[in-house]
Amino acid sequence: MPRSTGALPATYLVPYTTALSSVRTKVTMRYHLFSFLLEGEKVVTYPTATKRITPGQFLLLPAGNCLTSEKLTGADDTYRSVLLFFSDEALTSFFTKYPDLKPGEGTAPVNYPFQVFEPDGFLTNFVQSLTLLLSAGPELSLGFQQLKLEELLLYVSQQQPAALQLLRASVHEVAENQRIRAVVEAELPVPITVEELAFLCHMSLSTFKRRFARLYGTPPNKWLTQQRLAIAAQLLRQGTLKASDVYDQAGYESMSSFIHSFKQVYGLTPKKFQMQHAS
Known part of the structure; x- marks a missing residue:
């Protein structure tokens, strides 16, 4: 074929x-x-x-x-x-x-x-x-x-x-999927909200959430959290920044919310994660 x-x-x-x-x-x-x-x-x-x-x-x-x-x-x-x-x-x-x-x-x-x-x-x-x-x-x-x-x-x-x-309709859906991929996989400011991503994709919030979940297999809020924590983990592994300096670069408004989210995904506090994984 x-x-x-x-x-x-x-x-x-x-x-x-x-x-x-x-x-x-x-x-x-x-x-x-x-x-x-x-x-x-x-x-x-x-x-x-x-x-x-x-x-x-x-x-x-x-x-x-x-x-x-x-x-x-x-x-x-x-x-x-x-x-x-x-x-x-x-x-x-x-x-x-x-x-x-x-x-x-x-x-x-x-x-x-x-x-x-x-x-x-x-x-x-x-x-x-x-x-x-x-x-x-x-x-x-x-x-x-x-x-x-x-x-x-x-x-x-x-x-x-x-x-x-x-x-x-199939052509329209393909075009929408390509637009979503182009937006969410580009260099975007951190933090960015789901509402802002929907706006950049020229879609209503409900349409964006539905298309995104079908395309990536996860809700956009969860995906954004995973991306932020992946950035944080990478910074912590490098060892040049303290855990207290990383949360802002990962798009979190407070250290407490960052620690809570990070521990849910990685099973360790950011500080302990850095101690075990810093290069």
Whole structure:
């Protein structure tokens, strides 16, 4: 599977053929994916849904972890599909190019982790065009692949606009996560409050707390405390400052609150910690 790195393009079109069946293979997708099934059967399992796919149908799978099973069918026992991978960057370019595109309401369940499309005239011709382009060679240019992706996304915007809304939301969440990481991992003044971090991230306090906890696996207040105490422990190990001089640099307003927090995490008072660990 392509990985979303600078070494690979934003859009990635590949044919896929196998003569081996597979059962519940663990897949981590760093790209979003349109999967067009030509021969065989496919079962996809995300955390909240499982679906069996038959030839002619196609899938829109968001980036993330899933389980996939592939079953051979037909006279020649072959599994065939065409895969169109696309990154968050490709999605951002699409939504930037079509700023007035309104996803609106659609038939796709908004909480469903992926979408299944039934074959119709457009999709049949679209897949045929992909297979012809892949078989003609040479390798498709990145611009051509991006145009085919745009064509398909515009089709989705008409047929299942709610599915496009899910993609738009995923891009927005990625952008928010990148903003949070950039802010909290930068050189920031000590002390700094959670409210100030939320402001720097251009988010409400409740949104920031929710996004932060999902991203770092801990509430921002707890994370800030851990960062302050890590700074204090590093200063104490260096041995050039007394414990009574460290608390201010670690962002504590009083020595008593610093001692209390430090002992909860390290099991020792700052002074005893320094005596045991100073280099």
